[in-house]
Amino acid sequence: MTPKFLSDAPWRLWAAQIPAILRIELKKTLLKKRNIWIYILALAPAVVIGLHGLIDTVESGSMVEDTNVLAGIFQFLYLRALIFFGCMILFTWLYRGEIVEKSLHYYFLTPLRREVLIVGKFLSGVITTSFIFGLSVLLSFALTYARFGKAGSAFVFAGPGLGHLAAYLGVTALACLGYGSVFLAFSLMIKNPIIPGAAVLIWETFHPVLPSFLQRFSVMFYLKQLCPVSVPPDTLALFTVIAEPVAPWVAVLGLLCLCAGILVFACFRIRRAEISYLAD
Amino acid sequence: MSTASNQIVFENVSKFYGDVLGVNRVNLSLPPGVTSLIGPNGSGKTTLMNLMTGLVRPTQGRVSVLGLTPDQPEEFFRHVGYCAQFDSFPKGVTGYEFVCSLLRLRGLPAKEADRLTWEAIERVGMTEPAKRRVAGYSKGMRQRIRLAQSLAHHPTVLVLDEPLNGLDPMARAESIALFEALGRQGMHVIVSSHVLHEVDKISDQVVLMSYGYVVAEGEIHGVRGEVKEHPMQILVRCSQPSLLASRLFSQDHVVEAKLNADGAGLLVRTRDADSFYVLLNQIVVEGALTLDAVAPADDDVNSLYQYLIGTGGGTV
Numbered sequence: 009m010t011p012k013f014l015s016d017a018p019w020r021l022w023a024a025q026i027p028a029i030l031r032i033e034l035k036k037t038l039l040k041k042r043n044i045w046i047y048i049l050a051l052a053p054a055v056v057i058g059l060h061g062l063i064d065t066v067e068s069g070s071m072v073e074d075t076n077v078l079a080g081i082f083q084f085l086y087l088r089a090l091i092f093f094g095c096m097i098l099f100t101w102l103y104r105g106e107i108v109e110k111s112l113h114y115y116f117l118t119p120l121r122r123e124v125l126i127v128g129k130f131l132s133g134v135i136t137t138s139f140i141f142g143l144s145v146l147l148s149f150a151l152t153y154a155r156f157g158k159a160g161s162a163f164v165f166a167g168p169g170l171g172h173l174a175a176y177l178g179v180t181a182l183a184c185l186g187y188g189s190v191f192l193a194f195s196l197m198i199k200n201p202i203i204p205g206a207a208v209l210i211w212e213t214f215h216p217v218l219p220s221f222l223q224r225f226s227v228m229f230y231l232k233q234l235c236p237v238s239v240p241p242d243t244l245a246l247f248t249v250i251a252e253p254v255a256p257w258v259a260v261l262g263l264l265c266l267c268a269g270i271l272v273f274a275c276f277r278i279r280r281a282e283i284s285y286l287a288d
Numbered sequence: 289m290s291t292a293s294n295q296i297v298f299e300n301v302s303k304f305y306g307d308v309l310g311v312n313r314v315n316l317s318l319p320p321g322v323t324s325l326i327g328p329n330g331s332g333k334t335t336l337m338n339l340m341t342g343l344v345r346p347t348q349g350r351v352s353v354l355g356l357t358p359d360q361p362e363e364f365f366r367h368v369g370y371c372a373q374f375d376s377f378p379k380g381v382t383g384y385e386f387v388c389s390l391l392r393l394r395g396l397p398a399k400e401a402d403r404l405t406w407e408a409i410e411r412v413g414m415t416e417p418a419k420r421r422v423a424g425y426s427k428g429m430r431q432r433i434r435l436a437q438s439l440a441h442h443p444t445v446l447v448l449d450e451p452l453n454g455l456d457p458m459a460r461a462e463s464i465a466l467f468e469a470l471g472r473q474g475m476h477v478i479v480s481s482h483v484l485h486e487v488d489k490i491s492d493q494v495v496l497m498s499y500g501y502v503v504a505e506g507e508i509h510g511v512r513g514e515v516k517e518h519p520m521q522i523l524v525r526c527s528q529p530s531l532l533a534s535r536l537f538s539q540d541h542v543v544e545a546k547l548n549a550d551g552a553g554l555l556v557r558t559r560d561a562d563s564f565y566v567l568l569n570q571i572v573v574e575g576a577l578t579l580d581a582v583a584p585a586d587d588d589v590n591s592l593y594q595y596l597i598g599t600g601g602g603t604v
Contacts, residue, residue: 018362024395032378032389040379110376113343114437117372118393119365283343284305285374 022124029120029128030135036105037098037136046094046137050144053081053090057148061155071156071163075172078152079237082145082176087231091141091183092209098137099191100201102129103278113283123275130192130271137184145176168236175236182234182263186227189270196277230254230263293355295319296340296445296476301349303335309500310335314349316495316505318478322471324487325480326593327497333480334373336497337447340478341370353445353476366394369443371434373450377422383409383433384418387440394441408440409433413462427454435463445476452481464490488589498597512587518595519543519557521585522564528577529554535571539563555585 037043057078106112115125153160153169163169187208194204215226223229234256254262296318303310311332325333338344339351342358351357356364377386387408391401409418412432422430431454439446448467452460468490471477481487494511496504504511512520526532532554533545541560548554558564561584572579586595 021362021395025393028389028392028395031392036379109379110374111378113372113374114378114390115393116343117341117365117368117370118390119362119395120393121361280345282345283338 021119022121025120025124026128026131029125030132033102033129033132034135037102037132038139042101043098043136046097046140049090049094050140051147053085054144054147054151057081057151061151064155071153071159074152074156075237076239078148079235080239081148082179083232083235083239086141086145086180087183087228088213090144091137091180092187092212093205094141095133095137095184095187096191096201096205099130099133099188100195100205102133102192103195104199104201107285110285116281116283122278122281126192126271126274126278130188130274133188133192134181134184137188138181141180141184142177145180146173149173149176172236175234179231179234182260183227183231185267186231186263189267189274190227193270193274193277196274196281224262225266227263227266230259230266233259295354296478297350297352298336298339299350301339301346301351303339303344304347310344311339311497311500311502314502316502318476318493318495320471320474320476321492322467322477322479322487322490323493323495324491324589325478325495325497326487326589327503327597330499331497331597332500333497334449335500336495337370337372337449337478337480341368341447343370343372366441367443368445368447369438369441370447371438371449371451373453375427375430375434377430380421380423382419382421383414383425383429383436386422386433387437390437391440404440404442405436408436411439411466412436413459428456428459431455432459432463439470443475445478446470447478449480451479491589494589494592496592496596503596504592508589508592509584509587511592512584515592515595518586518591519559520561520564520587521591522556522558522561523553523581523583523585524556524568525553525580525582526577527552527580531577532568532571535567536564539567552580 103112106115116122149172153164156163164173190208191201191205194201194208198204212226212228215223215228218226233253296316298314298316301314302312309332314336325336327333335344339346340353342361342364353364354367356367358364378389381389384405388401388405391404392398394401396404406415406418409415412435414429414432414436417425417429418433422433425433431451435448435451438448446467451463451467455463464487467477467479471490471492479487479491488508491508493506494504494508495502496511504515524532529547529551533547536542536545536556539558541563542556542558544555544557546555556564565582568579568582571577
C-alpha cells in the first residue's frame, strides 16, 4: 500500500513544474557567457589529442598505447580535474548565482515546493555538464581512434571500442551527478565555494589512502571501478589501502545513493532558507 | 468562509536578524480591502511583508494568510502575489518572458500562460515594450512589469512593497486606481509606501509602524479618533465664522478656533469631535449661520504619521 503522504502529493503539478524549471535553467547554464570557461575546459583534452594526431604518425604509436593514454586522460584529467572543476563552477552558481543576481525570491514566491526547485536545478546542471563533457569525451575518443584508419574503425565498431565509449560516457554522466550533488549542497551552506571545493579535491585525490570504509564516501571510488580500462597506479600507490572492489551495479547504485543522500540534505537546507540578499 | 480563513493574521510575531530587531510582538488581523503599511525606513514594513509571504520566517509566533501558511506553497501561492522591493530580474529576459516563465512554473500550459501574461501586461500598460529586454527598461517600467508578474495569476492577496517608487505621475495615478479597484473587488491589497497622501485616498485600513512595533492599526478615522493627545482639527466654511468662534470658546473641549484669512471659515481644534458636531448642528438649527462645508483637516494618514511617528509619537 502507498503511504498517504506519497498518494496525496501533487505529482502531476511537480511533473509540469520540473520541465518549466529546466526551460529557465538550461537557458542560463547552456547559453550563458559566464559558462564559456566550462566549454574551454571541456574542449582542452580533445584539442590536445587532435594535435597529437596531427603531429604523430600512425607508425610512431600503437593503438594499445593510445587506448591506455586515453584511459589516463579520462581518469586523471577529465574525472579528477575538468569535470570536477566544471561541476564546481556550474553547480555552485545554480543556487549562489540566484542570490548574487537577487532573483531567488521569484522562485520562492511561486507555488513551487523548494525541494522540487532543488531537483529541477540539479537536473539542469546534470544535463548541461553531461552534455558538455560527454561531447568532449566523444570527440576525444573519436580523435584517438580516427588516426588509425581502418584498424581504428575495426576496434570501435567490431571490437570493444563502442563498449569503452559507452562506459566513458556513462562514467562522465555519473561523475556529473556525483560532483554536482556535492557542489549544489555546498552552495546552500557556504558562500565561497573555493574552500569546500579544495577540501573535496583533497578528499577525492587522497581517498585511496583512507580506510576502505571511508573510501566509499568518495565519488572517485565508484567511478574508477566503472572505467573500461584500468590505468597504472599513481604516485600514491605505496600508501594506498586496497579496498575490496565492488561489482559495477553496486558501484552505480552506491554512487546514486551517495548522490541521493546529499540531495536530501540539500532539500532540508533549502526548506529553511530565507531571502536576505544583503546578508549574503 | 470563516473569519480566520478570510484574513491575514499575525499572532505574537517577532523577527530578529541576529541581534537586530525586524519586528516585535506583532498581533494583527487584516481584513480584505486596501491596507497601507506606513512607517519610516527600518520600521519593519518590508519584514512584515516578507513574513507574510514566507521569504523570512518568524523567530517567534505564527503568520497565516487566508488560513494558509507558506509551508504549503502549492496552495498558498495560488492565492498570494508579492511585488517585492528588489529591483532585480533574471538576466537576459524580456518583460514577456519574465512574466510567462514564472506562470509556467505554476504548472500552467503554454497557451494559458501566454493569455494570462498578455492580460497582466496590458493591465499595467506595458504591451508595447513587453518583447524588449528588461535590462533596457526604465525604473518605472521595471516596477510595472514586476507588478504585472505579481498579479498575473489573479491572486486574492496582493502584497506590494513600495509599488509607486519610480513611477511617473500618470503611471502612479493608474496604479493607485488599479489598487483601489482590486480592493473593491474584495481582494487583500497590502501596500507600503512613503507617498502618504496617495495611499491615504485608497486605504481602508492603515498599520503604522515604528522601530519594529505596530504603533497603530485600523480604519484611518478610527485610529485618528484614538489619538487623544493631539486635538482633532476641523475646517468649517460658514457665513458667520466669528459668531461660531464665540460660541465655541465657551466649550471645554475646544482648544483653539482660528479664523481663516478670507473671513469665510474657521479652523477648530477640539478634544471631542462628537461634542463639537452636536454643537455645530444646534447652531445651524438655530439659524444663526449658514454652513457651506465641514471637513476634518488632520484626519488622514499624513497627520497620523506625524502625530504617532514623526514627532516621536504617542501610542494609541
